[in-house]
Amino acid sequence: MVEVLLLVGIVVALFVGFNIGGATTGPAFGPAVGADAISKTVAAGLMAVFFFVGAWTIGRRVVDTLGSELFTDATVLTMESSIVVLFFIGGALFLGNYYGVPASTSMTAVGALGGLGVATGTLDWAVMGGIAIWWIVAPIVGFWISGMIGRYLYPRINELVAITTTEGALFRIDHSGVIPRPVAGPNTTRREVIGGVVVIAIGCLMAFSSGTSNIANAIAPLVGAGADINMMILLGCGAVAVGAFTIARRTLDTLGNDITDLPLTAAIVVAIISSTIVIGLSIIGIPASFVIIATTSIVGLGWGRATRTTALPEVVRGEESPNVSVGALAAEDPGEEVPEIGEEEPAEIPSAADLFDPATTGRVIVMQNVVPLLSTIGAYGTFALLFQFWW
Structure with missing residues (x-):
């Protein structure tokens, strides 16, 4: 019976890992894919x-930590309860991936575990x-830092970095030798190559950070119930890889293109x-809500650039006019050609609609x-109903 329960638990954990791959690949490599630095396949790899x-x-x-510190009594994590927790984690994440919105795996997993803790009276409220x-x-900090940079500093940063997106991909695979190797695209400049390498490297760092925290969301309940940690890490990472190559394509589109056009300079920021x-957050031991922070940073940069102000000299009784908003400027001259986001000269300002999509942003936030x-309420309701039979 124990072996059957473990097998069921592993299947559910793999389903969770699959959805983690779909949810976290977008925030890590969405900026690089949106800037045409790499393809979706390379991002998944x-x-x-x-x-x-x-x-x-x-x-x-x-x-x-996740398998013990959230509870005052860690024995609450039995094989049966772990399977139920993982079911709600995987189901909730799948819903977000289905709609192309990368939900926070940490919030979803901790929410389900918290539902178990509240229902059984074993949740450590101080830790939670x-x-x-x-x-x-953290997401508020990310949004406002990005927003202020987009609103006040982005033109200067873009001019300093001077990374422009040329026609075609930044890199291509050269198959002329025995071993295929990446080379710069035919129209790629040296600065663009450097910028592409930087944004890809940062994406790899974010993928590493995701692995340090998000693997626990898929396997911690089973490890807490007695499963071998090394075996579960290997299985969980395999499932994450499958999710990255398949369902993550939706979230890569959402974070790389749909919320805001994202050229290379913006992607680096x-x-x-x-x-x-x-x-x-990892340094101080907090399981970071990786997806939310990355998403709000993208939204913040798009919002900041869409609401950027500029001073227009207008001769009115010898005085200059006050600052006016981007929306007002767009309304003054709706037929004016809008430059690509991030590629405008410091004095040029694209329209708000091209920089920031409120509809997509609202869908993401909701x-x-x-x-x-869903994972929290579902787990709490289930364990509250079954508590009298299990404990």
Whole structure:
């Protein structure tokens, strides 16, 4: 009976890992894919490799933490309860991936585990409260830093970096030799190559960070119930790789193109801000809401650039006119050609609609709150109903 339950648990854990790959590949490599630095296939391969490295090294520590510290009585994680928790984690994440919105795996997993803890009276509220506070603060910090950079500093950064997106992909695979190797595209400049390497490297760092925290979301309940941690890490990372190569294509589109057009300079800004916040949270031991921070950073940069102000000299009784908003400028001259986002000269300002898509942003924000809520309520309701039979 135990072997059958373990097999069922592994299948459910693989389903969770599959959806983690779909949910976290977009935030890590969406900026690079949106900037045509790499293809979706290459992004998936890099995600699989660096996720595994993070999971195998630091990730096992997070597995131990998530499987015990959230509860005042760790024995509440039986094989049966772990399967139910993983079912709600995987189901909720699948819903987000189906709609092309990368939900936070950390919030979804901790929510389901929290539902178990509340229903059984074993949740450590001090640990949960500390995590929840940082989950609220970190995305706000990412949004406002990105927003302020987009609103006030982006033209200067773009001029300084001077990375423009030329026609075609940044890199291509050269098959002329015995071993295929990546080379610069036919129209790629040296600065563009450097920028592409930087944004890809940061994506790899974010994939590594995702592995250190998100592998626990797929396997911690089973490891807490007695499964071998090394075996579960290998199986979980394999499932993440499958998700990265398949369902992640939807989230790559959402974060790379649909929320805001993302050229190379913008991609670098977003990646640096979000990865810095994630690393900072990891240093102090907080399971980072990787997806939410990256998404709000992208949204913040698009919003900041869409609301950027500029001073227009207007001779009115010898005085200059006050600053006016981008929306007002667009309304003044609706037929004016809008430059590509991130490629405009510092004095040129594209319209708000080209920089920031409120409809897509609203869908992302709603789903990223609904998905963890579903896993929490579902787990709590189930365990509250079955508590009298199990304990």
